[in-house]
Amino acid sequence: MAHGAGGALMQSFLKEYVLKHFKTDRANIEVGIEELDDSAAVNDIVFTTDSHTPKPIFFPGGDIGSLSVAGTINDISVMGAEPIALSCAMVIEEGFPFDDLEKILCSMEETSKLADVPIITGDTKVVEKNALEKILITTSALGQRSTELENNIKEIRKYRKFEHKWLRDANLAKGDKIIVSGGIGEHGIALLSFREGYGFESVIKSDVYPLNKLINSALKEGGIAAMKDPTRGGLANTLNEWSEKSSIGILIDEERIPIKEGVKSACELLGIDPLEIGNEGKVVMAVVKEKADEVLSVLRGREEGKEAEIIGEVREDINGVVMRTLIGGKRIIEMPIGDPVPRIC
C-alpha cells in the first residue's frame, strides 16, 4: 500500500514501473505525465484525473462525492487554469443502498454548484458484492486559460523572468514567498479519527472544498508562480516536490504554519507529523515576494482563505526543505516515505 500512498515510495514506483510506458514527447504537450504535476496540459487544455477511495465514504465534513468533485477541481485550479467541466465514472458494488448513492450524488451536485463547474459526462458500472468495497468514484476535469491567469503571469514578469504557460511545480525561484491558505491536517485527522473511533472528529472536520474561486481571486491580484493542493503526503510532500522539481531550497517557519488546536493534540497523541497529513481544501502558493502581502490579503478576504499565512520562502542557500522550529533549531523536512494516514482520498 505504501506504493500508492503519495510519498517517496510512490514516486519511485511511478518512475520505475509506470512512466516508462507513457512517454509524451509531442510538441503540443505543454505539461506531460513525466512532470508528475497536479494536471497535464495539451493544446491549451489542462486535463486531470483522480480515483477516490476514502474509507469510510461518509466522514465528518464531507463524503466521497464532495471529495471527488472538489479534489479534481483543485487539481485543475492549481495549474492556474479555469476548470470548465468534470466527468464522473462510478463503480458501485451490487446491493449498495440507493439512499447512500442519493446522498453522494446530492453532495456531488452541491459541490459542483458551489464551484460553478458542471459534470458533463459519466459512466456507471455495477460489480458483484465481492468485487469492490461499496463505491469508487473517478473524476476527471478540463481547464482552460483565463484572463486571470494571463494577468497573473504579467504581474510575475514585472518582477522576474517567467517562461511557462502554466503554474507548474518547477516554477519556483529565489525569494518567492510560500503561502498556505489555512490550517493544515484537518481532512486526514478527521477521517482517521472517525474511522478509528478516536473522537477528535467532534472538533476537527474535513476541510474538503473546491478552491477555484479562491484561487481565481488570487490570480486577479497576480504574482503566483506555482500552486499545489497538499493532499496525500501533506505539506511535507508539496514542498519537497517543489524543491526537487525547481532545484531550489525552501525554508519554512514552524510558528507561522496554521494548525488547529484539535489537529495538534491529535497528532501529538497519535505520533503523526501534521506536515505529512493530507488536506482537501487548502492550497499552497509560491508568490513573488513583491506581491506576497497583497495575495495574502486577498486570500484572507474569503471565508475559505481567512486563516492564510506566509509560512516561508524560497532560498538558494539551503538544500531541500528546512523548517525553523519553535524552539529555535532547524529540522530537515523530508519527503514522506509512505503515508501516515492511508485511504483518505
Add this chain to the structure above:
Amino acid sequence: MAHGAGGALMQSFLKEYVLKHFKTDRANIEVGIEELDDSAAVNDIVFTTDSHTPKPIFFPGGDIGSLSVAGTINDISVMGAEPIALSCAMVIEEGFPFDDLEKILCSMEETSKLADVPIITGDTKVVEKNALEKILITTSALGQRSTELENNIKEIRKYRKFEHKWLRDANLAKGDKIIVSGGIGEHGIALLSFREGYGFESVIKSDVYPLNKLINSALKEGGIAAMKDPTRGGLANTLNEWSEKSSIGILIDEERIPIKEGVKSACELLGIDPLEIGNEGKVVMAVVKEKADEVLSVLRGREEGKEAEIIGEVREDINGVVMRTLIGGKRIIEMPIGDPVPRIC
C-alpha cells in the same frame, strides 16, 4: 447488476437517479450529460470517461489495458472528434503481482501507440486486499475538431440538412444507410467463453481495437451523420438508442449482418442473441445514402474494417428497430433489458 448493464434498466436508473443531479444547461455545452451520448462536448472539446471492470482482466485478444485505452479512444472518435490525449486512473489491490501490472501497462502503451494518442496524466491508488478485486482502470479522453470532421459535415450538407457540430445519436434522418464495420459479438463471446470455460475462445478472440484511424479515413470520404461503438447491449442497444433519440425507425436485414461462425454457434448453444453482445473494435455508422457505398469501400480498405457491411437503413414508415429475418419474416429488435454477458468491459 442489471442497473449497470448498459441496457434499458440502466437507462431508466440513470434518468431517475443520476441525471437529475447533473444538469448541464449552459450555453457553452454542446453535448450534455442528458443526451447519454458516447461523449460530451464543451467549448469545442469532446470529453469522455469510462471505468473498466472486465472479468477476467486478461482474456483472449486483449486485457484490461488494451480495453481501457481503445474503448475511450473509440468513444471520442464516434463523436467525429480527433482524440488527442488520454488519462489513466488505476486502483490496484494490495499484493497485485508486479508482472501482471507490467503486462497491463505494456498493453496500454501498445494500444496508445497504435492509435497515436498519448496518455498524458494519471493517478494511482492502492487499496487493501478485500477492498477491490485485482485492478480497476478508469480512462478519460479529450478530442478536438479536425479538418476531416469539417469535410464530413460539408459532404452531408450536399445531400441533406445537418445542423449539428458533432456526430450525435440524434442525427439520423430518413434514407441514411446503416453500416457496421465488421463481425459482431466477438468481444463478449470471447470473454464469456474464456471466463466460463466453454472453449469457444479457441476460435473467437476479442475484437478490442482503437478505431480512430479507421474512422478518420471514413470522415475524409464524408457523409457520416452518426457513429456509435456497440459496446454494452451490442448492436440492439445502439440501434434502439439511435431510433429513440432521432425519433425515427431503423430497418435491418439479418442476412447482411456480419457474424463469425464461431460467434453464431456459441450464441445458439448458449441461447444468447448476438445482437445484444458487446463489441470493442466495431463501429456502427449512419451514412447519407448517396455516400454509403464510398464509405463502405473506404472501411473495407483497412484491415480493421475489411468485413464492413451495409446492414440496413433509416425509415420513417416503421417504429423502433425492425429486422427482416433470414426466413423472410420481421422481428422487432428491442432495447436489451439487462446484459446477457455482464462484466465484459
